[in-house]
Amino acid sequence: MPTAVLAADPSHAALLADARLWRATSLGASASPCIASGFGALDAQLPGGGWPTRMLSEILQAQAGLCEWRLLGPALGRLLQQQAPQPQPMRRKPVTPAPAARPPLLLVNPPQQPHLPGLRAHGITPQQLVWVAPANALQALWATEQAIKANAAGAVLAWLPEARPAQIRRLQAAALGSxxxxxLFRPLAVQTQSSAAPLRLILSPGADWQLQLHILKRRGPAHAQALRLEALPAELAALLAPRQLRPATVIAPSIPAVPKELSHEPKPAPSAVLARPAARAASLQ
Structure with a gap:
């Protein structure tokens, strides 16, 4: 029924004014808390203004291990620092405070060994890192599902290249309570498969230290344009020369123009050109 017809009926006016009502032509809201990604252009295109909780975010790449931390590092670093418990005020009798326990960052089946100095640059300490290396795909799925159900990690990152749609649906059901x-990081080849993940993105490296994102699925209208995010680490920016920080320019090769007097010069026919060696050989006989 058209919105105008519903608005004319007083019984439906309250329904249309409810903030929980989502119109497919507008970007949806999020009933659960969201985490700012650290990229304003990306937050503006995500329902709720950031990475969602209580649901899966599926990130597809042509090659795993290239851009994950450049995309998620800013958000995960702030998230784990904010979730650290605050120290208790000092009592009359001085006591040695226990080290503040922070929620772990759980990695399931990463393609490479985590680079600790790079994680530390994002504010993630080695003590917060839990690395699970399953022996096969079934164990990776089981570890991911148990980590989601435990609801004790600051964030769960799982590389599941062989997961099937039914298994993704099971993980999404578990994420509703987390x-x-x-x-979830999966290969680019599965983009045509159905997925229960409410948010699906294609991630690839771009030019000039950028990240390129395509939003395949979200709660909102289709997003056809690519997002280009500046993702140059601050530590690397301090080491690069100013010319290396400027956008690259493509210089087209200069081709000399053909002189006007030569542009209409008649060319010998191919048969005459090919006949010259034969005529030369006949004259020498």
Whole structure:
């Protein structure tokens, strides 16, 4: 029924004014807390203004291990620092405070060994890192599902290249009860498969230290344009020369123009050109 017809009926006016009502032509809201990604252009295109919790975020790449941390590092670093418990005020009798326990960052089946100095640059300490290396795809799925159901991690990152749509649906059902963001990394070839993940993105490296994102699925209208995010680490920016930080320019090769007097010069026919060696050989006989 058209919206105008519903608005004319007083019984439906309250329904249309409800903030929980979502129109497919507008970007949807999020009933659960969202985490700012650290990229304003990306937050503006995500329902709720950031990475969602209580649902899966599926990130597709042509090659795993290239851009994950450049995309998620800013958000995960702030998330784990904010979730650290605050120290208790000092009592009359001085006591040695226990080290503040922070929620772990759980990695399931990463393609490479985590680079600790790079994680530390994002504010993630080695003590917060839990690395699970399953022996096969079934164990990776089981570990991911148990980590989501435990709801004890600051965030769950799982690389599941062989997961099937039914298994993704099971993980999404488990994520509904988890307060931590859950990120699944899968190959680009599965973009045509159905997926229960409410948010699906294609991630690839771009030019000039950028990241390029395509939003395949979200709660909102289709997003056809690519997002280009500046993702140059601050530590690397301090080491690069100013000319290396400027956008690259493509210089087209200069081709000399053909002189006007030669542009209409008649060319010998191919048969005459090919006949010259034969005529030369006949004259020498």
């Amino acid at each position: 307060a931590a963001p859950v990120f």
